Amino acid sequence: VRNFRDAPRRDKRQLPITRTTIPMPRRYWLVKSEPEVFSFDDLLRSPGQATSWDGVRNYQARNFMRDDMRAGDLVLFHHSSAKPPGVAGVAEVVREAYGDPTALDPSSPGHDPKSTPAEPIWVSVELKAVERFAEPVPLAELREQPALAGMELLRRGSRLSVQPVTAAEFKVVRKLGARR
DNA sequence: GCCAACGTTGGC
DNA sequence: GCCAACGTTGGC
Numbered sequence: 247v248r249n250f251r252d253a254p255r256r257d258k259r260q261l262p263i264t265r266t267t268i269p270m271p272r273r274y275w276l277v278k279s280e281p282e283v284f285s286f287d288d289l290l291r292s293p294g295q296a297t298s299w300d301g302v303r304n305y306q307a308r309n310f311m312r313d314d315m316r317a318g319d320l321v322l323f324h325h326s327s328a329k330p331p332g333v334a335g336v337a338e339v340v341r342e343a344y345g346d347p348t349a350l351d352p353s354s355p356g357h358d359p360k361s362t363p364a365e366p367i368w369v370s371v372e373l374k375a376v377e378r379f380a381e382p383v384p385l386a387e388l389r390e391q392p393a394l395a396g397m398e399l400l401r402r403g404s405r406l407s408v409q410p411v412t413a414a415e416f417k418v419v420r421k422l423g424a425r426r
Numbered sequence: 427g428c429c430a431a432c433g434t435t436g437g438c
Numbered sequence: 439g440c441c442a443a444c445g446t447t448g449g450c
Contacts, residue, residue, distance in 0.1 A: 427450105428449105428450085429448105429449100429450095430447100430448100430449095430450105431446100431447085431448100432445100432446085432447080433444105433445085433446080433447100434443105434444085434445080434446095435442105435443085435444080435445095436441100436442095436443090436444100437440105437441095437442095437443100438439100438440090438441095
C-alpha cells in the first residue's frame with residue numbers, strides 16, 4: 247500500500263503538460279460498389295476524382311467509417327456483382343465522416359427520416375482516386391493467394407461493404423493490381 | 427437464376 | 439427477449 251503522507255511533494259509546475267501529436271499509422275480499407283451503379287472509372291470522372299461515399303446503411307460499416315477511417319487512409323475499391331467481381335483500384339480518404347447527404351435528403355431514395363443534420367445516423371466519407379489497376383484483380387485470383395487467406399472479403403458470406411484490410415493484405419492486392 | 431449468409435422486422 | 443419470416447447482398 248502506498249503511503250501518500252510520506253510521498254515527496256511534487257511541484258506540478260515541474261510536470262508541464264506538453265501537447266504531442268502521436269503519429270497514427272495509416273490504415274487500410276476495402277469498400278464495395280456495384281460498377282453498374284458506381285465504378286472506379288466513375289470515380290475518375292468525378293469532379294476532383296473524388297466522391298462522397300454515401301448510401302452505407304449497415305451499422306458495422308457505418309461504425310468503421312465514423313470511428314476509424316482517417317484522412318490519408320488507403321482504400322481498395324472492389325467491384326461487386328461484376329463479371330468478374332474484383333478490386334479495380336485504390337482510393338484515399340480525403341474527408342473524414344460527415345452526415346450522409348442522401349440520408350438527409352427527403353427526395354433521395356436513401357432518405358432516412360431518423361437522420362438529422364444535428365444527429366446524423368448515417369455517415370459518408372470522401373474518397374479520391376489514387377491508382378487505377380489496368381484490369382481489376384478478380385476475386386478468384388485473390389482466393390489463390392495464401393497471404394490473403396484471412397481476408398474479410400474472401401470469407402464465406404461476407405457482406406460487409408466497408409471493411410478493414412491489413413497492411414500486408416493491402417500490399418499483396420496492390421502488387422497484383424500493379425502487375426497488370 | 428440460385429441460394430447461402432446475414433441483418434432487420436415485428437409478433438408474441 | 440426470442441425467433442420466424444422476410445429482405446438484401448453478392449458470389450457462383
